[in-house]
Amino acid sequence: MIDRNRYVETLTEMLRRASTQLPSDVVEALRAGQSVEEEGSLARKALDTILMNVDLAREQVAPICQDTGTPVVWVHHPLGISTIELGDAMKEAVRQATSRQFLRPNAVETLTGRNTGDGAGRGIPFIHFEEWDRPEIEVRALLKGGGSENVGMQYKLPDNGLGAGRDLEGVRRVVLDAVVQAQGKGCAPGTLGVCIGGDRVSAFEESKRQLLRPLPDENPIAELAELEAVLLRQGNELGIGPMGFGGKTTLLGVKLGALDRLPACYFVTISYMCWADRRAGVRISEGGEATWLS
Amino acid sequence: MAELKLPADEAAIRELTVGDYVELSGRMITGRDAAHKWLLESFREEVAPFLQGTAIYQCGPVVRKNDDGCYDFVAAGPTTSIREEPYEADVISQYGLRGVIGKGGMGPKTLDALGRYGAVYLHAVGGAAQVLAAAVKRVERVFMLEEFGVPEAMWVIDVERFPVMVTMDSHGGTLHEEVERESRERLARLLGRETSRV
Numbered sequence: 001m002i003d004r005n006r007y008v009e010t011l012t013e014m015l016r017r018a019s020t021q022l023p024s025d026v027v028e029a030l031r032a033g034q035s036v037e038e039e040g041s042l043a044r045k046a047l048d049t050i051l052m053n054v055d056l057a058r059e060q061v062a063p064i065c066q067d068t069g070t071p072v073v074w075v076h077h078p079l080g081i082s083t084i085e086l087g088d089a090m091k092e093a094v095r096q097a098t099s100r101q102f103l104r105p106n107a108v109e110t111l112t113g114r115n116t117g118d119g120a121g122r123g124i125p126f127i128h129f130e131e132w133d134r135p136e137i138e139v140r141a142l143l144k145g146g147g148s149e150n151v152g153m154q155y156k157l158p159d160n161g162l163g164a165g166r167d168l169e170g171v172r173r174v175v176l177d178a179v180v181q182a183q184g185k186g187c188a189p190g191t192l193g194v195c196i197g198g199d200r201v202s203a204f205e206e207s208k209r210q211l212l213r214p215l216p217d218e219n220p221i222a223e224l225a226e227l228e229a230v231l232l233r234q235g236n237e238l239g240i241g242p243m244g245f246g247g248k249t250t251l252l253g254v255k256l257g258a259l260d261r262l263p264a265c266y267f268v269t270i271s272y273m274c275w276a277d278r279r280a281g282v283r284i285s286e287g288g289e290a291t292w293l294s
Numbered sequence: 295m296a297e298l299k300l301p302a303d304e305a306a307i308r309e310l311t312v313g314d315y316v317e318l319s320g321r322m323i324t325g326r327d328a329a330h331k332w333l334l335e336s337f338r339e340e341v342a343p344f345l346q347g348t349a350i351y352q353c354g355p356v357v358r359k360n361d362d363g364c365y366d367f368v369a370a371g372p373t374t375s376i377r378e379e380p381y382e383a384d385v386i387s388q389y390g391l392r393g394v395i396g397k398g399g400m401g402p403k404t405l406d407a408l409g410r411y412g413a414v415y416l417h418a419v420g421g422a423a424q425v426l427a428a429a430v431k432r433v434e435r436v437f438m439l440e441e442f443g444v445p446e447a448m449w450v451i452d453v454e455r456f457p458v459m460v461t462m463d464s465h466g467g468t469l470h471e472e473v474e475r476e477s478r479e480r481l482a483r484l485l486g487r488e489t490s491r492v
Contacts, residue, residue, distance in 0.1 A: 042459050045315050049419040056424035065421040066356050066369035104356055147374055173485055180481045183474055185398045187420040234484050238477045243420055246473045276421045
């Protein structure tokens with residue numbers, strides 16, 4: 001049994017942090033980009049503005065971007081906790097964060113075009129539940145904006161046009177193609193979450209789950225770690241730059257994961273996260289104590 | 295660093311070229327999807343003076359209403375411009391716009407109108423909602439608030455040193471096409487082939 005009010009309060013605080021405070025590894029990556037862009041270039045100016053904006057949002061406890069995105073949430077919980085209660089509390093937290101202007105009312109009824117007004121809707125927020133063998137509850141969330149969501153891609157290999165076969169070389173080819181197709185439209189410099197394999201649904205979830213990884217972490221699978229480094233380097237060689245103004249900083253990170261697949265299917269699924277790579281997490285002990293995750 | 299006062303005359307606009315960083319001061323007006331459609335359904339006499347010679351900012355702001363009835367912009371970054379591609383050229387010609395502010399660039403129809411009528415596309419930094427809201431000093435008035443809601447209403451605002459980049463100019467220049475062409479060539483090299491799929 002969870003203490004609902006306290007749980008809602010903690011989750012609302014998690015959404016406030018996600019919307020107003022960019023994770024320190026993302027800020028570091030943006031600063032690194034700033035330092036390699038030429039003084040006086042549009043790329044440099046864009047990164048100067050972005051970093052100024054990040055500071056301002058944190059100081060003023062205001063949304064980094066007016067598109068506060070869709071909350072995508074992963075919950076790990078122990079045996080015996082009701083996922084109905086947990087899901088209900090998460091939805092309430094979205095409503096409260098919206099009423100306090102940490103989130104913009106971002107749920108639109110597709111058939112009527114009406115905005116629900118409180119940030120919650122059918123399928124919003126999207127919550128993934130997983131039971132684990134620990135006593136505490138862990139919640140991690142991404143706030144994923146619409147511009148970046150629009151440039152996500154799913155390829156099926158082989159792709160003859162790109163000369164992409166069913167191997168990691170094929171993956172390299174389609175991922176670079178996705179970066180070129182996105183140009184600056186997903187608010188570059190972005191971070192790519194990529195799932196190799198899976199089905200059309202599981203793959204998009206896994207690609208987004210990859211975005212929870214801190215930028216400097218290393219993939220435990222050696223060949224994926226290597227491909228991540230290659231894609232990051234080559235992605236930045238494309239010259240698209242911040243906001244698509246041209247420049248050296250097109251990507252901040254590339255995170256690859258693999259799921260098993262049907263023999264007939266080989267999907268490569270790419271979720272693009274904008275520079276405002278908003279994620280937050282919290283671990284809640286049995287007694288309700290919150291520990292913030294980076 | 296150039297400063298551009300709004301409203302601006304054609305000569306000032308013709309001086310701007312792709313790659314310029316500009317800070318805007320003066321009066322502009324917001325407008326996105328609903329506004330663009332509405333502006334072309336018939337000529338809107340009441341709003342026309344607020345479009346003449348100035349820039350339209352494609353933005354769906356977060357706005358706070360104060361106790362005294364005045365409004366403040368809380369978060370105000372640009373939205374994706376290409377959605378207005380079917381409308382923007384006609385808005386420029388019918389209302390005498392000198393500038394379009396948004397993100398991601400626009401297409402050939404708008405580029406042609408920029409050259410023909412002497413206007414410029416100004417790219418604001420996507421996601422920089424706080425920096426841009428801070429440059430909005432005053433909300434002068436608002437049109438169509440009831441009908442369109444806060445994000446889609448047309449807000450007449452006074453800005454000071456509002457930072458933008460010229461990415462499409464009145465001489466046919468467009469940074470977006472240049473960057474895309476160059477990145478496709480680089481992709482082709484990285485894939486070890488002559489040209490990449492378009």
